Amino acid sequence: MAADTVCTLVPYFKVKPGQLAAFKAGVAGFVERTKSEKGCVHYAFSFDGDTAHCREGYDDAAALLAHLDNVGALLGETLKIADITRLEVHAPAAEIDKLRGPLAAMVTAVMPGTACIALATAAASSTAVSTLTWGPASIVAHAPT
Secondary structure: OOOOOOEEEEEEEEEEOOOHHHHHHHHHHHHHHHHOOOEEEEEEEEEEEEEEEEHHHHHHHHHHHHHHHHHHHHHHOOOOOOEEEEEEEEEHHHHHHHHHHHHHHHHHHHHHOOEEEEEEEEEEEEEEEEEEEEEEEEEEEOOOO
């Protein structure tokens, strides 16, 4: 069995008042753009009122970073009508190490006033999975057991 390198990116968006229809219309652009990405394992949005959650999976850190480059302009437009309130990254520790710097720079730009509030590692079968979480300091993050 090949080593696990899969990275999951989980952004949570709070859509600004009166902008939900525009946000949902923009989701189609993200989905269409992501279809061309070779390293994308899964990509979908779900909604709970004005909160949106994107469930994304990539073959490895390089594929995740390529995705962010691919959708960068769309994300910039989306951030005019929504805020990212929380961002989680789940991946093997070696892949997290590759993402930590590039994602920290991006988070500083798109989530001002937030910080990496948790780094947790849990052993699941033979693979240790790490989680990075960015959000407001009031969020309490717990390491999985």
